[in-house]
Amino acid sequence: MEDSGGRPVTMAQVAVAAGVSIPTVSRVINGSAPVADETRKAVLHSIELLGYHPNPMARGLSRGHSDTVLVILPHITEPSTTLRLSGLIGVLRNSPYELHVVDLERPVADRLRPIGEIVLQNRPAGVVIISLPPDDEDHRRFRDAGVPIVLVDSPSPEIPSDSVDDVAGGEMATRHLITLGHTRIGFIGDREETAIGVPASANRRRGYERAMSTARLSVRPEYVCTAPHGTKTAEELADQMLALEEPPSAIFAASDVQAFGVLAAARGVGVRVPNELSVIGFDDIDAASLMGLTTIRQPLEVSGCRAGMQLLELLGHPAEGELPEFPPLELVPRDTTAPAASTDAGSGTFEHEEITVR
Amino acid sequence: MEDSGGRPVTMAQVAVAAGVSIPTVSRVINGSAPVADETRKAVLHSIELLGYHPNPMARGLSRGHSDTVLVILPHITEPSTTLRLSGLIGVLRNSPYELHVVDLERPVADRLRPIGEIVLQNRPAGVVIISLPPDDEDHRRFRDAGVPIVLVDSPSPEIPSDSVDDVAGGEMATRHLITLGHTRIGFIGDREETAIGVPASANRRRGYERAMSTARLSVRPEYVCTAPHGTKTAEELADQMLALEEPPSAIFAASDVQAFGVLAAARGVGVRVPNELSVIGFDDIDAASLMGLTTIRQPLEVSGCRAGMQLLELLGHPAEGELPEFPPLELVPRDTTAPAASTDAGSGTFEHEEITVR
DNA sequence: CTGAAAGCGCTTACAG
DNA sequence: CTGAAAGCGCTTACAG
Secondary structure, X not given: OXXXXXXXXXXXXXXXXXOOOHHHHHHHHHOOOOOOHHHHHHHHHXXXXXXXXXXXXXXXXXXXXXXXXEEEEOOOOOHHHHXXXXXXXXXXXXXXXXXXXXXXXXXXXXXOOOHHHHHHHHOOOEEEEEOOOOOHHHXXXXXXXXXXXXXXXXXXXXXXXXXXXXXXXXXXXHHHHHHOOOOOEEEEEEOOOXXXXXXXXXXXXXXXXXXXXHOXXXXXXXXXXXXXXXXXXXXXXXXXXXXXXXXXXXXXXXXXXXXXXXXXXXXXXXXXXXXXXEEEEEEOOXXXXXXXXXXXXXXXXXXXXXXXXXXXXXXXXXXXXXXXXXXXXXXXXXXXXXXXXXXXXXXXXOOOOOOOXX | OOOOOOOOOOHHHHHHHHOOOHXXXXXHHHOOOOOOHHHHHHHHHHHHHHOOOOOHHHHHHHHXXXXXXXXXXXXXXXXXXXXXXXXXXXXXXXXXXXXXXXXXXXXXXXXXXXXXXXXXXXXXXXXXXXXXXXXXXXXXXXXXXXXXXXXXXXXXXXXXXXXXXXXXXXXXXXHHHHHOOOXXXXXXXXXXXXXXXXXXXXXXXXXXXXXXXXXXXXXXXXXXXXXXXXXXXXXXXXXXXXXXOOOOOEEEEOOHHHHHHHHHHHHHHOOOOOOOOEEEEEEOOHHHHHHOOEEEEOOOHHHHHHHHHHHHHHOXXXXXXXXXXXXXXXXXXXXXXXXXXXXXXXXXXOOOOOOOXX
16 A cells, blocks of 8 residues: 555554564564564554555665666577576576566577676576576676576576486487487587577587497588577588488488477478488477477476476575485487488498486 | 685776766766766776676666566476567567576476566566466556566556457367367466466467357367366377367367377377367467477567667667568467368368468 | 764855 | 765664
């Protein structure tokens, strides 16, 4: 219930209404010091009556920080990012913190503001950075700022972080294809930006290369293509690859979103999946199971959830419940991968491996 | 460059470094009053040198509001919501406002905090509410708070808002099926909550009913099912419906996400789409084209973009460029709808219509 | 258990 | 064009 002027009720008004001083009101609100039961009741009653809500800016100014958790992420519509964010939001909902989001829209404008600077500007209580590896400069600023930070999906020597072994994941995906008898295996991933970017795709490619070399399979340059992240761009890449004189019989896409592009390209040129082309993705976003896409599953929602809980811990407001475990990468075989046609099998020299799928 | 104590540089420090008073620093930062060119340069130099960033809370406390736009939404992982949010983020990026997100996670916990209260608590500069119709109480609070508000995806008599005619959309979808010769048409939508919720699904159902009655087709109760929003729940509903003695030959799902559930159910029981079952969704999210889903396209990203621009206008910081137009609903025919099998056609009495697809 | 006082870091009239 | 002063609404020692 604000006065008609539209200006919010202040703590001072509550104080006079309850017949106490301002600090007393502050104490009952924050439980920062004992208050007589009777006074507390009077204060609570006035708060209710006046519809008082503490001014977060005044509080923040006094305390030296806001009650805000800043989340910095590369692109909010990216399904894997959205899922991570969702996990984070879930745990923050039951905390005293509000959520500030800064979307760097990385695929479009590459890091306009350095992360460290964003943090400095916002004075949040804590920070979660999703899929964006801080550089040394950022680390320095974080240290100076003294703000608790948790990283999601990027490893760091000095900041708490969960991350998956993308190299191993890339290897796992590629090995699946090799095990199915494929030898002409393509890779489609993100174009590696000049600046430090999300290194997941590059690492998955490294895993691909490692699996290929382990199997003594050649990595043809024309089989490794990158472009800015996206379904459309991946489709174009796949189009080119499928138009090669000797096209690959299998493609590992560095993400599900890109795998969908490969699927679209195959459909476009009439290449049947999985009969003529096997496709495997990475992430296991919701749409992957809808599309029957074979993929490597990595923890997404859980990663955000864990980050939130770890941050709350650092902030001295531990969330209820156990920290959920961080599950390992897992091959999820579905309908887009199949054994290589016999013409393809045997054309390379590789050790045969058992399919270790469950 | 903070002092080693980790405490941020203040305006006062900049002032002494530049040999001017605090208000002068404030003036060059905000351009709120003329400053001699020489002094300005000195100030700017000190700011740069010290790595100064204004404290947003102090600023907000002084000004009476934060530099924050509060976005309230029902569920961030819902693709349509994410797309809307993305449009909003795009325009806010080039503004002086930060983005605060409150996810009500409506499907799970129905409106824990009234929207009006959230606004009151946060003291944002402006508010965008996505897919969540404020009630009278909320309206009253908004009026009192005097904060600029824009609604996305819900109509309002007193608040600027874009919204689509869901009834017409539901009618359009259903008419498409009728035109294809279907008479046994099912509807799958959201369970209508007790409290005011997102009315889109209910309105689309109304459109469905209207189209059916216009075509003199009966709406069988067992053909109209609702459940909490989601692919999984929709799949269960579709399972039941397909298990009916006389199952529908076509289903209109109130959203693409639910249509995917219908597709999954059909696949599960071996019903071929579109030969034995036509399916149409609503929204045209990215996954829809991937899945080849016939659907009704509504503006999603544009709706967020427009809301952002309208809000910036209200805030006195108009964004560059024209307000993009709000495109009308559009039928997007793809691979999941087809003419009814001849056994079905003619079993009902309906006027034949031309397919008016482009 | 409670209050008077100082201070958080800005902005905004008010003088000059 | 520039500075001294007051104030935004809280929190936090400091007394009592």
